[in-house]
Amino acid sequence: MNVETLSYAVDDQDRLIRVDEGFYRFAAANGWDSAGDCLGRVLWNFVAGHDVLKLQRLLLRRVREGAGPVELPFRCDSPEVRREMDIKIAADRSGRVVLFSAKLRTAREWKEPQPLLNARARRGGDFLPMCAWCDRFLVHGEWVEVEVAARQLELFRRAEMPPLDHSICPACAGTLQTA
Numbered sequence: 001m002n003v004e005t006l007s008y009a010v011d012d013q014d015r016l017i018r019v020d021e022g023f024y025r026f027a028a029a030n031g032w033d034s035a036g037d038c039l040g041r042v043l044w045n046f047v048a049g050h051d052v053l054k055l056q057r058l059l060l061r062r063v064r065e066g067a068g069p070v071e072l073p074f075r076c077d078s079p080e081v082r083r084e085m086d087i088k089i090a091a092d093r094s095g096r097v098v099l100f101s102a103k104l105r106t107a108r109e110w111k112e113p114q115p116l117l118n119a120r121a122r123r124g125g126d127f128l129p130m131c132a133w134c135d136r137f138l139v140h141g142e143w144v145e146v147e148v149a150a151r152q153l154e155l156f157r158r159a160e161m162p163p164l165d166h167s168i169c170p171a172c173a174g175t176l177q178t179a
């Protein structure tokens with residue numbers, strides 16, 4: 001099944017309020033049984049993986065706060081196809097409604113059907129440090145916002161996201177010590 005573009009929008013409660021034909025085709029290609037009545041449902045019902053969910057929620061918050069629009073490479077495989085997409089996340093002027101639009105870059109059929117990995121395997125040493133106070137991430141020695149970390153590390157493009165390692169950045173540590 002071919003999915004070239006898709007888009008969807010969520011309201012200020014993260015509920016899906018608009019989806020296009022591409023979204024339904026995409027949902028069908030990924031075997032989401034419940035996609036037919038997705039309108040009104042919270043977007044996060046359709047996101048697998050605890051850390052992925054956490055990062056996407058942070059990203060959405062940043063876009064609403066005015067950091068966006070954010071454009072990122074995005075990996076979205078189904079059991080039959082390996083897909084690389086580009087996604088753009090943008091808020092409307094009120095900052096409440098957020099529109100996601102994705103475009104397919106490449107799609108390649110797997111030689112053999114792949115199991116969908118919801119719980120990502122942990123690999124030694126490959127953790128992503130996150131400050132539990134300011135929600136920034138340590139990338140190449142610098143604490144950066146989620147959209148910068150996602151772009152620099154191509155987090156959503158990976159088949160496996162590195163597990164989050166909750167810690168505290170020096171700036172927050174300093175603030176807490178003087179408080």
Ligand SMILES: [Zn+2]
Nearest residue numbers: 131134169172
């Ligand atoms: Zn911090």
